[in-house]
Amino acid sequence: MRIAVLAPISWRVPPRHYGPWELFASLLTEGLVARGHNVTLFASADSETAAHLASVVPTGWSEDPAIDPKVAECLHISQVFERATEFDIIHNGFDFLPLTYSGLVRTPVVTTIHGFSAPAIVPVFAKYADRSAYVAISDADRHPDLRYAATIHHGIDTDDFGIHPDPGAYLAYFGRIHPDKGTVEAIDVAERAGLPLRIGGIVQDRDYFAELVEPRLDGDRVRFVGAVPAGERSAFLGGAVALLHLIRFDEPFGFSVVEAMACGTPVIAFPRGSMRELIDHGTTGLLVDDVDAAVEATSTVSTLDRAAIRAVAVARFGHDRMVDEYVALYEQILAGVHDR
Numbered sequence: 001m002r003i004a005v006l007a008p009i010s011w012r013v014p015p016r017h018y019g020p021w022e023l024f025a026s027l028l029t030e031g032l033v034a035r036g037h038n039v040t041l042f043a044s045a046d047s048e049t050a051a052h053l054a055s056v057v058p059t060g061w062s063e064d065p066a067i068d069p070k071v072a073e074c075l076h077i078s079q080v081f082e083r084a085t086e087f088d089i090i091h092n093g094f095d096f097l098p099l100t101y102s103g104l105v106r107t108p109v110v111t112t113i114h115g116f117s118a119p120a121i122v123p124v125f126a127k128y129a130d131r132s133a134y135v136a137i138s139d140a141d142r143h144p145d146l147r148y149a150a151t152i153h154h155g156i157d158t159d160d161f162g163i164h165p166d167p168g169a170y171l172a173y174f175g176r177i178h179p180d181k182g183t184v185e186a187i188d189v190a191e192r193a194g195l196p197l198r199i200g201g202i203v204q205d206r207d208y209f210a211e212l213v214e215p216r217l218d219g220d221r222v223r224f225v226g227a228v229p230a231g232e233r234s235a236f237l238g239g240a241v242a243l244l245h246l247i248r249f250d251e252p253f254g255f256s257v258v259e260a261m262a263c264g265t266p267v268i269a270f271p272r273g274s275m276r277e278l279i280d281h282g283t284t285g286l287l288v289d290d291v292d293a294a295v296e297a298t299s300t301v302s303t304l305d306r307a308a309i310r311a312v313a314v315a316r317f318g319h320d321r322m323v324d325e326y327v328a329l330y331e332q333i334l335a336g337v338h339d340r
Contacts, residue, residue, distance in 0.1 A: 001330055002038045004087040005029045005051070006080050006094050009072055011060040013047040017227035018176070018202045019060075020255050021114055024154055025093045031323030040087070042080045054079060073097065081105055089330050092132065096124040102131040108333050109133070110149075110326075115141055115252035122146070133333055135326075138274035141252035150329055153277070154253050155322030158314045160230070161262035163306050164238030170196040171298065172240035172265070174228065174256040176204040177213060182246035182270070184212050187222055188291050189244055189268075193298040196221050197244075200228040200236055238263035242285070242301045245269040246294060254278060261285070261313035264306030268297045284309045 005028060011019035014026035026049070029041045033050045041047065045055035056075040061067040077098045080090060084105035092098045092111040102109045109132040116122060125134065125146055133149035136142045142151065171193070173186040183199065190197035199222070203209045217224050228236050237243060243260040250273035257267050257278050267285035269275045279285040283304065286297040 001327075001334070002086065002088045003032055003040070003330070004080050004083070004090045005032070005039060005041050006077070006090065006092050006098060007041060007043040007047075008094050009044050009057055009060055009076050010062045010069075011044075012063065013041065013043040013049065014230070017229050020253075021093060022060075023255065024112070024114075027155060027157065027319040028091070028093070028323060028326060031319055032327070035323065035327065037327075040083075042076065054083075077101060088334060091326075096121050099124055099128040099132055102128050110135065110329065110333065112137065112152075113141070113146075113252075116143065133329065135329070137253045138277050140250065140274045140277060149333070150325065152322060152325045152329070153317065154255065154258070155317055155319035156255065156258055156262060158262045158310075158318050161234045161259060161310075161313075162238065163264040163310055164235065167239055167265065167306065168241045168302060169239055170198050170241065172198050172200065172237055172243050172260070174200045174233075174237060174243060174260070175245070175254075177201055177209050178204045179208055180247065180249040182244070182248055183208070184216075185246040185248075185291055185294070186244040187213070187216050189246070189294045189298065190222065192291075192295045195241060195298060197223070198236065198240070199224045200226070202227050233259060234263055237265050240265050242298065243267045244294065245275070246291070247272055247275070249273070251275070257285075258313055258317040261309050262317070264310040266301045266304045266306075266309055268294050268301060270294075280312060284312050 007013050007025035008021045011022045013022045015022045029051050032039045039051035041049045041051040042054045044060045045058045057072045061069040061072050081101040084107040090107050090109045111132045112135045136148050136151045139151050171190045175181040177183050237260045245267055253274050260267055261284050271287040281287045288294045288297050
């Protein structure tokens, strides 16, 4: 198949540290190329891929303040749709804005919905439901007003992760520093449990970090390590007693959750959003209702079998499984198109 993958251009593909949508685009693109498909990746020019690369900006706008995000995104999205006749499928991994072009082309469009930033964007998805096949990244994130072609959980390259030779020195937090992600709750749990905490991620909410997180950092028991590059992620997650994922919103998916499990590291999480789909309670982690229960869980989570946790992650969240499911969906869509 001739496939266009439209990635976001906030970060490079694959991202150097943060960029979950860009990571998805990279894993999908490289998997499709490995299967012999003719793939064009629409991403920033510094992206790395085995596919054909089409770019309108030298780097992601989050990495270069001189780039105007809206201008770059308009040029970026229009490029793929102006070339629509070159492709059998356009895979939109960008969000809702590209849908406004979908009615102007005959090429089928697949849209992976990475979540809903606000209720206000749902009418855009609803308007173009007949022009794009929607994929949810978890059953929990399916919106009741939309029709979906499939639910396909994200996959990761599980070979990039492994069981740490000497795990259990600290608790880990890995994600955006933002109230939604429960950074302060993770600090509370670690302090009450008497365990060190290592906080990894980018600061998204600077006021939250300055007012509620930074004053509690001591460089020893509670340490902020910043963004964790891809090559260091296995050691960071694998060395932890557990990953604390005490989210305060209904998260559509959690790359950090499955990455931790691929290291054999159990996850202690609030059961919101997709967490019940990703975590097998009592096997790959513990689902808890509040901070008190999370503190208690830190004393029992070490009894979980790390080899079994990794085995589940490899079986359920490998990127090969994800790519195969998308290829099957493309074939189904194209068969329907040709039938008409």
